[in-house]
Amino acid sequence: MTTSVPFLPWNRPSLGQEEEAEVLDTLRSGWLTHGPKATRFEEAMRSELGVEDAFAVSSCTAALHLALLAAGVEPGDEVITPSLTFCAAPNAIVHCGGTPVFTEVDPVTFTITPNAAEQAVTSRTKAIVVMHYGGQPCDLRAFRKIADDHGLVLIEDAAHALHASRDDLRAGSVGDLAVFSFYANKVMTTGEGGMIVGRADLVQTARLLGRHGIDSSVWQRHGKHRTAEYEVTVPGLKYTMPDITAAVGIQQFRKLPEFTARRTLIAGSYDRSLAGLPGLRLPTVLDGVRHGWFLYPVLIEPVGGRTRDIVAARLRDTYGIGTSVHFKPVHRLAAYRYVDCHLPVTEQIAARQLSLPCYPAMTSTDVQRVLDALHTIWA
Ligand SMILES: Cc1ncc(COP(=O)(O)O)c(C=O)c1O
Structure with missing residues (x-):
């Protein structure tokens, strides 16, 4: 039997007039790059997740790279992570000069097991990147305790898990840092995009590194204070989310x-x-x-x-x-x-x-x- 109905794809985004209107508003506003809409999107995520700070970026991969840099991962450091995950976290670990240490997952939830992760801790371990497989969070309480007991930075790769929770803990609100993906197939999308949330000091470091290492945003300089003055305080990267993208994110997040x-x-x-x-x-x-x-x-x-x-x-x-x-x-x-x-x-x-x-x-x-x-x- 061959079907004559259209192919049903594995995934397709849901976008409507609200996203169209918000994007049009941005296009007509004259401000396209990371500015007021990105700030609105960050604030919506920050307050709903109950985290200290949020920074909207160009992808979850960018957010992972910034998270690992902010965590201080450098050559010689080990970072514990599942192997049953997307390559983005291991790739970012390697780009920081770190070594991914792949550990086992639970046969029921497919999420990284606390025991395996704890057994993998050595004197070189700097961080653990957990991943909430498919939208089911890992054992957040157990991982918080392991990170605290061993002095490690806990990073939640919550690319699959925006809106998920476990034991009344919202995915993305327990790690020192957490990252989300708004890639086209995710639970909400901006086409490409991501968010890094968590402890204020670490997100502020990520923000600095994600805008070239410049001490203020372009919106703060030109949009608000009408000044071209800036300083580069650390060699950074360019990972900011543009306002056109954030406009889609604001409306998707509401839905x-x-x-x-x-x-x-x-x-x-x-x-x-x-x-x-x-x-x-x-x-x-x-x-x-x-x-x-x-x-x-x-x-x-x-x-x-x-x-x-x-x-x-x-x-x-x-x-x-x-x-x-x-x-x-x-x-x-x-x-x-x-x-x-x-x-x-x-x-x-x-x-x-x-x-x-x-x-x-x-x-x-x-x-x-x-x-x-x-x-x-x-x-
Ligand atoms: C678990 C996980 N982390 C990170 C990513 C990377 O997301 P992005 O495409 O936004 O960089 C993905 C993408 O599918 C993913 O599944």
Whole structure:
């Protein structure tokens, strides 16, 4: 059977008239770069997360780089991180001259385990970068304690987890620093973009480093004080988020609760309909977790002629449905194969994991289409 309906992508952003109007307002304002709209977006995130400070940047990768620099990671330092993650954090660690130390994840939540992380601490460890896989936060309380006990900087890679919480702790509010992604496929988007939030002293360092090391922003100099005077106090980089981008972010952030509610509904439909299919393991949400549902990650056991890759190919080629894989473990990527590590749980998950479409732009017909296709494949 080949479908004649349009391809259902793994992900698609939800943008509306509100974002269009805010961008138009910015275009007409005469101020396009990091300025009043970026400040508004930062303030909205800061106050909702209850953190001391926030700085809007060009991507989550930029935010990770700044976070590690602000944490003082330098050559010779080790940084603990899962391997079951996107390459952005390990890449940024390497660019600071640090060494990523890949540690094991929990077989239920796929998030980095506190025990494995604590066992990996050495006298050279400077920081831990945890990652809230798919929108389910890791054990935030345990990681806060490990960081405090060992004098480490805790960085939350919350790229998947804006709006998620665990044990009444909001993802992004527990680390010394946390970073978010607004890449096009994330729970809210600005196309490309990111935010770094956390302790005021560290975010202020990140802010300085992210605007060339200049002691004031262009908006402060030219927009507000009409002066061209500036000083470079440290060699920095250019990572600021432009106001055109922040305009989209302001409106997307307002819609986030509604987006999460829709994602949760879709996840619930998948849970109910797919439970009991042999060899298909559905995501487990721990008690006390508000899941952000960036991903709906299933595991497919290689039984009954069905492997993850066969199911993904059938969904794509026969039913016109896109899926994705999160992730190829970083220690298996060409740039990292030199790293010596033994991560059997990570490898098991990575060989079986498939992300089903789960996003607010999906209609109930789209959801039913995915369910029907999977039931037929499993028949
Ligand atoms: C866990 C994680 N961290 C960081 C990033 C990088 O985000 P960005 O594309 O905004 O740099 C991603 C992107 O998918 C991610 O999944």
